[in-house]
Amino acid sequence: MPKVDALDLTNLNPYDVLKADVLDVITESPTIKTFRIKPEKPFEFVTGQFVELTVPGIGEAPFTPSSSHYEKEEMDITIMKVGFVTEAVHRVKRGDVLGIRGPYGKGYPLDKFKGKDVLILGGGVGLAPLRCLLLTLIHDIDDYKSITICFGARTPEDLIYKNQFDDWRKYDKIHILRSVDMIPEGQKWDEKVGVVTVLLDDIKINTKDAVAVACGPPIMMKFGTFALVDKGFKDENIYLSMEKKMYCGFGQCRHCVIGKYYACKDGPVFTYDVIKDEEKIWE
Amino acid sequence: MIVSNSDILKFFENVKNDFDIFIPYASELDEDNLSYKKFSNNKEFIINKYRTIDPVKTLLYLPSERVLPVNPKVPKRIIVGVKNCDLRALEVLDAALLKDNFVEPNYKVWRDNTYIISADCTEALSTCHCVLLDFPPYPEKTEDVSCSYDLNLIKVDDNYLITVGSKKGEELLELIKKYCSVRDASPEEKNKIEAQHAEIRKKLADINSDFSPDRKYDVISDNKDEATWKELSAECVECGGCTNICPTCYCIILNDESEKDCFKKVRTWDSCQLSGYARVAGGDSPRAKLWERFRNRYQCKFNIMEQNFSKSGCTGCGRCISTCPAGIDLREVIQSLQEV
Ligand SMILES: Cc1cc2nc3c(=O)[nH]c(=O)nc-3n(C[C@H](O)[C@H](O)[C@H](O)COP(=O)(O)OP(=O)(O)OC[C@H]3O[C@@H](n4cnc5c(N)ncnc54)[C@H](O)[C@@H]3O)c2cc1C
Ligand code: SF4
Ligand code: SF4
Numbered sequence: 001m002p003k004v005d006a007l008d009l010t011n012l013n014p015y016d017v018l019k020a021d022v023l024d025v026i027t028e029s030p031t032i033k034t035f036r037i038k039p040e041k042p043f044e045f046v047t048g049q050f051v052e053l054t055v056p057g058i059g060e061a062p063f064t065p066s067s068s069h070y071e072k073e074e075m076d077i078t079i080m081k082v083g084f085v086t087e088a089v090h091r092v093k094r095g096d097v098l099g100i101r102g103p104y105g106k107g108y109p110l111d112k113f114k115g116k117d118v119l120i121l122g123g124g125v126g127l128a129p130l131r132c133l134l135l136t137l138i139h140d141i142d143d144y145k146s147i148t149i150c151f152g153a154r155t156p157e158d159l160i161y162k163n164q165f166d167d168w169r170k171y172d173k174i175h176i177l178r179s180v181d182m183i184p185e186g187q188k189w190d191e192k193v194g195v196v197t198v199l200l201d202d203i204k205i206n207t208k209d210a211v212a213v214a215c216g217p218p219i220m221m222k223f224g225t226f227a228l229v230d231k232g233f234k235d236e237n238i239y240l241s242m243e244k245k246m247y248c249g250f251g252q253c254r255h256c257v258i259g260k261y262y263a264c265k266d267g268p269v270f271t272y273d274v275i276k277d278e279e280k281i282w283e
Numbered sequence: 284m285i286v287s288n289s290d291i292l293k294f295f296e297n298v299k300n301d302f303d304i305f306i307p308y309a310s311e312l313d314e315d316n317l318s319y320k321k322f323s324n325n326k327e328f329i330i331n332k333y334r335t336i337d338p339v340k341t342l343l344y345l346p347s348e349r350v351l352p353v354n355p356k357v358p359k360r361i362i363v364g365v366k367n368c369d370l371r372a373l374e375v376l377d378a379a380l381l382k383d384n385f386v387e388p389n390y391k392v393w394r395d396n397t398y399i400i401s402a403d404c405t406e407a408l409s410t411c412h413c414v415l416l417d418f419p420p421y422p423e424k425t426e427d428v429s430c431s432y433d434l435n436l437i438k439v440d441d442n443y444l445i446t447v448g449s450k451k452g453e454e455l456l457e458l459i460k461k462y463c464s465v466r467d468a469s470p471e472e473k474n475k476i477e478a479q480h481a482e483i484r485k486k487l488a489d490i491n492s493d494f495s496p497d498r499k500y501d502v503i504s505d506n507k508d509e510a511t512w513k514e515l516s517a518e519c520v521e522c523g524g525c526t527n528i529c530p531t532c533y534c535i536i537l538n539d540e541s542e543k544d545c546f547k548k549v550r551t552w553d554s555c556q557l558s559g560y561a562r563v564a565g566g567d568s569p570r571a572k573l574w575e576r577f578r579n580r581y582q583c584k585f586n587i588m589e590q591n592f593s594k595s596g597c598t599g600c601g602r603c604i605s606t607c608p609a610g611i612d613l614r615e616v617i618q619s620l621q622e623v
Contacts, residue, residue: 013388015351015537017546056541060548082564097544218567245563247537250385253553254534255561257583258569260590279507280569 014250017054017099018043022092023074028160029153032125033090034066034078039100042072046107047136048269050129052249053077054099058088062104062246064129064268068136069107075100078128078160104249105268108133108213108239113144117205119233120149121224123196123216127151127160129241130215134168141173148175148203152196152220156180156187177202196220197227207232213269215241222282225272235273242267242281284445284456285472290463291436291443295322297462298361302398305342306363307335315408319362330364331405331438334600338530339369340376343393346527350537351548353388357396361455365401365432367422368413368600372530373399373431378592379533389550398455401432401448405479407487410601412614414487415496418599421480424448434459437479439472494614495621500585502620509574515616516577518609523554525603525611526580531588531596534560555579581616 024036045051050064067076081090092098118137122130130149137147149168153159159178168174177199179192192198196216212233214224221240228238244256244263256263259278261270275281295304304322307329309315317335319342322328342362348354365373380387381394403421404411413420422435433452437444445465447453459465468476506512526532534555540547553560556576562568570576588596597613604612 013351013353014385015388015548015550017351017541017548019544019546054539054541054546056543056546057539059539060537086564099541099544099546217565243563244569245561247535252380252385252387252533253536254555254583255536255553257587260587280575283567283569283571 014248014252015101017101020075020098020100022094022096022098024094025092028078028162029158031082031158032078032080032128032160034076034128034160035089035092035098036074036076037098037100038074043075043100043103044072045069045103047110047133048107048129049103049105050249050268051077051100051102051104052246053089054101055085055088055092056097056099059085060099060247061085061089062243062249062264062268064132064241066128066131068132068139070136070139076131078125078131080125102249104264106266108269110136113137113211115143115145117146117148117210118144119203119205119207119210119212119228120147120151121196121200121212121214121216121220121228122150123152123220123224124154124158125160126214126216126220126241130213131161131164133213138168138171138174141171144173146173146175146205147171148177148205150177150179150196150199150203152179152181152199152216154181155184156189157184175204195223197224200227200231203231208234211237211239213239215243218282229272235276236271238272239269240272240275241269242275244268284465285439285442285468286445286459286463286465288441288443291459292324294459294462295363296324298458301359303358303360304363305360306330307332310336317364319364322363328364330402330436330443333404333406333408333411334366334368334602335364336528336602336605338372338528338600338602339365339399340372340530340533343373343397344376344380344387344390344533345393347549347551348389349540349547350387350389350550351546354392357392360393360397361400362397363400363402363436365399366404366600367401367418367420368411368598369530370399370401370422370431371418371595371598372600375531375588375592375594375596375598376533377431378594398433398451399431400434400436400455402436403438403479404483405438407483407490408601408605409490410604410612411487411599412491412494412601413599414484415491415494415498415614416595416597416599417496419480420483420487422448437476439468439475439479442472444468444472444476491614494618498617498621500589500617503578503581503617504586506620511620512574512578515619516574516611518611519556519573519577520609521556521558521573521576522608523556524606524608525613526554526556527552528602528606529584530598530600530602531584555583581613585617
């Protein structure tokens, strides 16, 4: 296991950026692309941690790698085009240069997942950080009882990692459930239709003792969490990615503060019991 | 240690080429306003009196500063006339920016290269309210308060009593001794100082007689009532002045000015009062409404910083009150929350 401790920034410039070459750009959906990058030095992180990605001269934004943390030479980052920086990222081509710094935040406490049923609940580009977790879990698949993936997207076309589900389905321990909100004319779909929480009706695990990990748009996080609680998951076993506005990544800029916590350095993943009483967690 | 007024001036004269000396001067527009300027001998500086309009953070955590690559060499500096409210603020900034596992590189460089010579307040502004926070208007070193001054100056007659607050202060005092003759304080001088302290405390108590010093701060977080906060923030024009001028506010945004793989980052103060502050892509914000942002500032100062650093985020300097174009008085806001 790579080291889980938060980065010690005492003796380095915490803003320091590593150069990263763009090796490949994969179009996942009309608004989402995956960038395969090679940082100038091997980059260690733990699944759950995030990086700040620089588009030189444009800006920086936080993203979670979508490749396994066992891969240190290269990294995938899957990015949805939603605004200023992400639009600039989407213009990046193979051979261009980006910058990364980090990793920041705490990783998933994988030790606590061992021997358990793990449920992964993702919506839209929220599956990106969860793919990092999934690939890491697959690497040590014997350690876990089962992995259930509930994944929702707006339409079939918006589904990311379209070609990878077949690889994952090959594992006996992995169960995949997918839904789309709607099927526009001309698109094909023979799985479930409805918001992602409808998939929770079909899960076949003992939720009392299982862990659930969720990442997705704010509305999914809110109703997804309520549904997980409803299905019997314990608050302390529900892991939520809190994607707040962030600049620094290490607890200086204060933009991500949730009550007394910093989403960046105390999170970005929190268990529900820790933050449920803080104000405005879903917005 | 007692040193004369004229000797102190001599000291500044002699070291002004070795140090950038910042010292309060009366503003040309309004002589009641003091502001840090570079030392010059043809204008009268004001060491005591009351706080400057600009908090000392403007010299140590600059409004906008390149942080990558970091500025490796900065001039040695002496900041003179820092008041206790700003010393308390430095303690908050130190707690936030010089931590065990994270050190803000520029702040550290400025801090390391700056000597802080603080001074007692001898007068007070109508907005000053350190006493409501139980902070005295002069630095006081006790077991639980370290007070980040290197040297402190107390005016007695035409002299200053110098007290040492740190190792750096000891070094600086050695340098002062090269240019100034020093002697021990007499018992009369010590009595005089005590009387001065009592007098300035009394003055501050009078200024703040409308406000109760036993304020409860939980009421800020506990009160989530939209109508109450809307009323309190009704006049706010969302300028962000209160946060920029606050000596403990340190929120920043980072801007990228990289050219290809030559990475450059610039940090600039930000304000939680502005609508874009916590907005994420897609438009969601945990504090989309003005009253929510207004309340957040009070929560941050009085509840969250206390939880984060075991220190009050408000030092009672009153700058946010002086600066607010809407005339919002933080003391009144807190007072009225007590009564809800
Ligand atoms: C921990 C974490 C992990 C994440 N992981 C992923 C991921 O894996 N994939 C993914 O697609 N998304 C991820 N996100 C979300 C992603 O960070 C945002 O989508 C991204 O920040 C949007 O940036 P934007 O500039 O494109 O959007 P905008 O809406 O343009 O900007 C978002 C905010 O940044 C500010 N801003 C934008 N540009 C500037 C500028 N030049 N100067 C100052 N302020 C500016 C704006 O004020 C705005 O409020 C993650 C977020 C977090 C916190
Ligand atoms: S909140 Fe106002 S009175 Fe308190 S320290 Fe900040 S500027 Fe001074
Ligand atoms: S200074 Fe006054 S008007 Fe400006 S943001 Fe602060 S409270 Fe509002």
